[in-house]
Amino acid sequence: MSDKFNKVFSVSVEPDELLLLNETGFEPIIQLKKGQLLLFDGSSIRDNWRTLGVDWLIEPRVAHQNLAKPDVAGLGASTFVVSPKFSHLFLSGFGKNIELLECNLNDEQWFAFNVVGFDKALNEDHTMRNIRNGKPSRVGKFKKMVLTKNAIDNPELFRIREVGLQYFTTDAKNSLYTLVKENNIKGLYFNKVEIV
Template sequence: MTDKFNKVYSVSVEPDEFLLLNETGFEQTIQLTEGQLLMFDGMSMRDNWRELGVDWLVEPSIAHQNLKKPDIAGLGASTIVVSPKYSPLFLNGFSKNVELLECNLEGEKWFAFNVVGFEKALSEEHSIRNIKNGKPSRIRKFKKMVFDKSAIENPELFRVREAGLRYFTTDATSSLYSIVQEHGIKGLYFHEIETV
C-alpha cells in the first residue's frame, strides 16, 4: 500500500446538476468505420491513443438548460475527464495505474482518466449480493458492498471488477477524493463504501 487511508468512496457524477461529455459524432463514425470502439475496460490505451474529440452532451429539454459546466466531467458512463484548469494536478505521477489520455473539447485540452487493471478489494464474506428471481441483479449488483482495505494497492483511484463501471478512491493524501476536496473541484460526488 502506497499511502495510508481511513475511508473508501465510490466516485460518481450528477447528471441533474452538471453537464456530461460525449464523443463527437465524427469520433463515433471513425470508431465504427475502423472497428475500434472506445472501451475503458481496464486495459492500457496509452500506446494506441489519439486525441479524442468530445462535446458537451446537451439534451434540448427545459430541465437540462441550467446544468453547470464541471471541472471534472463524466464521459458517457465509462470514465471521467478533467479540465485544463485542474489537469496539472493529475499529470505528474498521480497514480501508477491511471493513464491520462488527451481529449479535445472545443480547442481545449481535457484529459480522460483510464484506470488500468482492477483491485481485488471486494470482501465477499461481508458483502451481500442483490439476487432477483434467483439471478444477480444487473442494475444494482449489491445490497451491501464491503471492501477489504488491506487489498487496495492504488488508493488514488481504482476499479473493482465485480462492481462494474464504477470508480473508487480513498481519503489518502494523494487520492482523487483528497485533491478534489483540497482544490474545490466541481463535478464529482463521493459516497462512502463500508470497509473491513
C-alpha cells in the same frame, strides 16, 4: 498500503446537476473505420490513443435547465475527464494505474482518466448481493457492498471487476478524493463505502 488511508468512496457524477461530455458525432465513425472502438475496460489504451473529440452532451429534457460546466466531467458512463484548469494536478504521477488521455473540447485540452487493471478488493464474506428471482439483479448488484482495505493497491483511483463500471478512491494523500477536496474541484460526488 492500507495504513495510508482510512476511508474509501465510490465516485460518481450527477447528470441532473452538471453537464456531461460525449464523443463528438464523427468519433464513432472514425473508431469503426480504424477498428479501435473506445472502451474503458481496464486495458491500457495509451499506445493506440489519438486525441478524442468531445463536446457537451445537451439533452432536450435538460437543455432548459442551464446546467453548469464542471471541472471534472463524466464522459458518458465510461470515465471522467478533467479540465485544463486542474489537469496539472493529475499529470505528474497521479497514480501508477492511471493513464491520462488527451481530449479536445472546443480547442481546449482536457484529459480522460483510464484506470488500468482492477483491484481485488470486494469482500465476499461481508458483501450481500441483491438477488431477484434467483438471479443477481442487473440494476442494483448489492444490498451491501464491503471492501477489504488491505486489498486496495491503488488508493488514488481504482476499479473492481465484480462491481462493474464504478470507480473508487480513498482519503489517501494525492488520491482523487483528496485532490478534489483540497482544490475545490467541481463535478464529482463521493459516497462512503464500508471497509473491513
